[in-house]
Amino acid sequence: MTRLSQYLLPTEKQAPADAEAISHKLMVRAGLIRQIGAGMWTWLPAGWRVHERVVQIIREEMDAIGGLEMLMPVLQPAELWRRTGRYEIEELFKLDDRKGSELVLALTHEEVVTTHVAQIVRSYRDLPLILYHVQVKERDEARPRAGVLRTREFIMEDSYSFDRDAEGLDERYGLHVGAYDRVMQRSGLRFYRVESDVGMMGGLGAHEYMAPCPAGENEVVLAEGYSANVEVASADPQPVALPPAPGTPETVGTPGISTCAEVAELLELPLGATLKSYAAVVGEESGDGRFVLVLLRGDHSVNEVKLDNALGARSRPARPEEVQAALGPPGFIGPVGAGGEVEILLDAGATLRAEGGGYVTGANRADEHLRGVVPGRDFPFREVDVRGVLAGDTIEGAAITIEPAIEVGNIFKLGTRYSEPLGARYLDESGVERPIWMGSYGIGPARIVAAAVEQFADEHGISWPKALAPFAVHLVALGKPGTPERDAAERLYETLTEGGLDVLYDDRDLAPGEKFADAELLGCPLRLTVGKRSLESGEVEVQVRRGRREAPGLSLAAEPSELVRAVDELWQSLP
RNA sequence: CGGGGAGUGGCGCAGUCUGGUAGCGCACCCGGCUGGGGGCCGGGCGGUCGCAGGUUCAAAUCCUGUCUCCCCGACCA
Numbered sequence: 076m077t078r079l080s081q082y083l084l085p086t087e088k089q090a091p092a093d094a095e096a097i098s099h100k101l102m103v104r105a106g107l108i109r110q111i112g113a114g115m116w117t118w119l120p121a122g123w124r125v126h127e128r129v130v131q132i133i134r135e136e137m138d139a140i141g142g143l144e145m146l147m148p149v150l151q152p153a154e155l156w157r158r159t160g161r162y163e164i165e166e167l168f169k170l171d172d173r174k175g176s177e178l179v180l181a182l183t184h185e186e187v188v189t190t191h192v193a194q195i196v197r198s199y200r201d202l203p204l205i206l207y208h209v210q211v212k213e214r215d216e217a218r219p220r221a222g223v224l225r226t227r228e229f230i231m232e233d234s235y236s237f238d239r240d241a242e243g244l245d246e247r248y249g250l251h252v253g254a255y256d257r258v259m260q261r262s263g264l265r266f267y268r269v270e271s272d273v274g275m276m277g278g279l280g281a282h283e284y285m286a287p288c289p290a291g292e293n294e295v296v297l298a299e300g301y302s303a304n305v306e307v308a309s310a311d312p313q314p315v316a317l318p319p320a321p322g323t324p325e326t327v328g329t330p331g332i333s334t335c336a337e338v339a340e341l342l343e344l345p346l347g348a349t350l351k352s353y354a355a356v357v358g359e360e361s362g363d364g365r366f367v368l369v370l371l372r373g374d375h376s377v378n379e380v381k382l383d384n385a386l387g388a389r390s391r392p393a394r395p396e397e398v399q400a401a402l403g404p405p406g407f408i409g410p411v412g413a414g415g416e417v418e419i420l421l422d423a424g425a426t427l428r429a430e431g432g433g434y435v436t437g438a439n440r441a442d443e444h445l446r447g448v449v450p451g452r453d454f455p456f457r458e459v460d461v462r463g464v465l466a467g468d469t470i471e472g473a474a475i476t477i478e479p480a481i482e483v484g485n486i487f488k489l490g491t492r493y494s495e496p497l498g499a500r501y502l503d504e505s506g507v508e509r510p511i512w513m514g515s516y517g518i519g520p521a522r523i524v525a526a527a528v529e530q531f532a533d534e535h536g537i538s539w540p541k542a543l544a545p546f547a548v549h550l551v552a553l554g555k556p557g558t559p560e561r562d563a564a565e566r567l568y569e570t571l572t573e574g575g576l577d578v579l580y581d582d583r584d585l586a587p588g589e590k591f592a593d594a595e596l597l598g599c600p601l602r603l604t605v606g607k608r609s610l611e612s613g614e615v616e617v618q619v620r621r622g623r624r625e626a627p628g629l630s631l632a633a634e635p636s637e638l639v640r641a642v643d644e645l646w647q648s649l650p
Numbered sequence: 651c652g653g654g655g656a657g658u659g660g661c662g663c664a665g666u667c668u669g670g671u672a673g674c675g676c677a678c679c680c681g682g683c684u685g686g687g688g689g690c691c692g693g694g695c696g697g698u699c700g701c702a703g704g705u706u707c708a709a710a711u712c713c714u715g716u717c718u719c720c721c722c723g724a725c726c727a
Contacts, residue, residue: 088676088688089662093655093720113719164727183727217651217725225726292726552687588687606686616686
């Protein structure tokens, strides 16, 4: 029974003044969500229906790969998080109970699930396992934004796999790839599964599910047969013509000129013929930091995630006084004569096209640069791939594109990152104790909902994929209550509902324009209209929301079962 | 955390500079008309002007402090 006259669907003509993202504006306007604080949102009845449609799809696909649903608490002992070294995470909400015991609010559930498995699993016969739940996550985000796209409290489906060894983990990982692919497909989203950063915690492999849309906070790099998060993407740079190199580098005066762009302009060279020197200090977290000099083509820039991965440790840009001490005046540093204690990394984008020419670099002396510098001849280096890819780069000859996208899911090979500190071990066939190999996997239903809004909305409002729509059919009754056309609408509503269709029946006493506007704002896939015209023609009008296309009318005189079948058939045919 | 902006009825806003009756549109309630794209007429309800303190005969308006929210960036295990 879903009559709009008795439902809570607070639609708004105007979007909240401070909303920016399409999904933020439309989900509030359509009466799906309401805000109660920064990053804190309530799902109103119609919005919650959409959210739960996503969750239901996830459940079905997780169960299909043998996942076992359970439920773990959000409130957890701080001690567990100390053991895994995650207590210091800034996003972790920390609190005390009345006795002064330290607690945290979980931002994910590795600690708890691994602790249980450590207690329960003894033998190789107990493995493998896939455990999942759909539970609230709490994160003290630095900046919540864009409606439900980035909130401090949100619901996540998180799954954890437990295996005897790396091969088992690969298998469980593959099962999750299949399940998550199917979730995304069934939800009707456009999405990419991209390679992603494994992070500093030493994961063994990771992918993210990315839904392209303008409000996306991430960027995905795409080419034929290739997709990756821009944080880890690699591609071939556009070529640059280097000037011929003399036998040895020669000094050029560059008074007061320190940026690559200025140097290139002064010497009338392409920007890519200069070498940018990026000085960094790496490995401070594990004790002694060391100084490294990273060289890239002047038209390229450092991707710090890739750099950290190449170095195997976290790095930061060097401070000017550190640069001065290690090499020379900031703005004029370079690799030539840098001395043995400075490690020199050369980005692959600069080595690729270096044959037969020389670069311009800093001279490590104020107001001077060197031209005709040839990597290898004039300085030793280790080749790395640390540059951020750019639009126009190529992969196997094909140009890449870079698109903004929302991260709607991720999958991660954890290995023994959590099983070791939490003591999750088992005895193998020969009685040897071994650590359990884990994977973790997550989907944000709210982000799938928001991404669907972003991807398919038009100027009239939301246009749900049929799998996510709060209702299959939005039935609009026109005319005054008590009129014959209202009676006809009432009968149609009952017929369709009894036939098993999810129907939202707009029985309010409002002007037609308001009802149509609300229907298109809410975005159910099919809109049926019953008015005076329907009685005259004997047909119910049908509008397909996607594209606002008129579909052939349905005969009011048809048998109930025939009406239901016709509507259902049309619904099935929609995206 | 850095930069910018905003808190006035359910929503969107004006009023603040220059202190003196809190106002507009939409929504809502009542009555009537209308009835296929946010319709019309008339009558109403509803506001501690974010909060605290101060200045003043008098504060939405001036001063001090504070809280909250939004946007951009940084961050995002």
